[in-house]
Amino acid sequence: MAFWHPFADMGAVARNEFIIDRGEGPWVFDEAGTRYLDGTASLWYANLGHGRTEIADAVAAQMKKIEAYHTFSDVSNRPAEAICEALAARAPMPNAKVFLTSGGGDSIDVAAKLARRHFINLGQPERVHLISRTQGYHGTHGYGTALGGIEANVVNWGPLVPQTSSVPHDSLPALEEEIRRIGPDKVAAFFCEPVIGAGGVFPPHEGYIQGVADLCAEHGILLVIDAVICGFGRLGTWFGVERWPDVKPSMITFAKGVTSGYLPLGGVVVDETVSAPYFEAAGGPMFRHGATYAGHPSVCAAALATIDIYEAEDIIRRGQDLEKPLYDALAPLAGHEAASEVRGGTGFLAAVGVKEPSAVATLAAGARKAGVLVRPLLGGVAVSPPLICEQEHIDLLAQAIKAGLDDVAAR
Structure with a gap:
């Protein structure tokens, strides 16, 4: 074979x-x-x-029109525009922007780079440290491997992305201690699955998610919610984190359920604090990152059909x-x-x-x-x-x- x-x-x-x-x-x-x-x-x-033939039919129809085309620079297509508008409208933060990728691992790398770049934009280049949780899983790309909390997945590769660390997944005091150990002025973001998935299915203790959000807000740290598994109805809401209504993430990574897996799509929902500098005026900072298939029109058609079914059948x-x-x-x-x-x-x-x-x-x-x-x-x-x-x-x-x-x- x-x-x-x-x-x-x-x-x-x-x-x-x-x-x-x-x-x-x-x-x-x-x-x-x-x-x-x-x-x-x-x-x-x-x-x-x-x-689900509705999804297959939507993809086939799009492929007969234009199957694929890149979205770098000023190039776009209507399915990509439509799915980003649909996701932004359902996001738990106002005026969200959506950066599309090919999957969850891609999305984590985007969020990690955006977090570090955010503080460079603010004139705080020393804020690069990224914190995650034990048992957490954030894919197998470069940043995702370094942020992973499943020991078997992070060893035997040699040096990983530096300035990353993990804390016990169920302990707010441990997170606060790690922030103070590193120095709040050096921490860029905390990555958190609302319910840990591949690491063993660990629901959060009462008050944990809200406590995490409060700690991040106190120290100006970006909260990245990894909704790759928890999104699109798995927790009963669009992105999972809405189960804690007072929590407003800086970014949400998503994939998997956005197309019900029919075609590979992922992305990052970004709040306006992080996205604003890139949109305010021509000649501003450019996010020099992107996947070949970002905004792939046939894949976006699958996502649009999937969202239609979620809503028509009250699936979420x-x-x-x-x-x-x-x-x-x-x-x-x-x-x-x-x-x-x-x-x-x-x-x-x-x-x-x-x-x-x-x-x-x-x-x-x-x-x-x-x-x-x-x-x-x-x-x-x-x-x-x-x-x-x-x-x-x-x-x-x-x-x-x-x-x-x-x-x-x-x-």
Whole structure:
């Protein structure tokens, strides 16, 4: 085989690939026709499920008109203009601007560079330090790797982007101490997932997100909300952070659910404090950064169709409506002899930990055998089903994870 999979033990994969052949609603099918519940919405993004012909038709129509063209300098297209207007109108900050990318990792690099450049624009070039959280995941690009809080993902690369650090994900005092250790006048931004996703699904403690915002405001630090996983209904709002209505981020990174994964798109929503110098007058500062496919018209057409479906079918709120049914279905598994804990309750995502981290693969394989695909993580499995799921799907998910835990216990 020639395909080198991401995050994969290729010695094992090369001997046993699992081929997904097609999808329909919350289900996917392998080449033998076996049906599986997509318990993770692929990689946290298939919020609308699979096979939405409206999105495919919108992309096809755009491709027949103009399939792709760059947006550097003064070049634009109507789908790119429309999706940025739509996202800015739904953002939790006034007069927002939207910088488009090809995905979440791209977006983190944009936000990190914008944060540092912001203070250069203000005549404070010493403010370059970027803080993140343990267990946080911000992609695998240069800045995202350096900001990552999952130890296995940040080691064995040699030197990473300097002037970055992480603090315990659940501790406001730790963040305040780190700010004081570095010096508030040297910190540019703090990166925060409202609910930590790939790092294990850790909802924030009561008061944490508001406390983070207050600390950032006190010290003039930019708050970057990473909504790549939490956005577009996963927490029941457009960008997730609206669950804390008094929090006004400086930037929000997004991707995944903006197109329900049908085509790759990401971006950064930027508040007017950060964006203003770039828009005020000709000859002002230029942000010398951009992706080849930023504003790709066919991809933006997919996003516009996706947003239309979110609104027509009242999908966005379902992340909040379904959070309790999901947690209630999984919570009893915490008492299983092979389980360590169940985490969730904020948004339509959760995780089940195992007492023996080496047993994660057995748990995931057992759930797959029972007809559900879950996401193996360090120390457990995560679930983040499509937002179109109903109670019957949640029940199946819990039954399959129990079957996987039974396999672990019997091992």
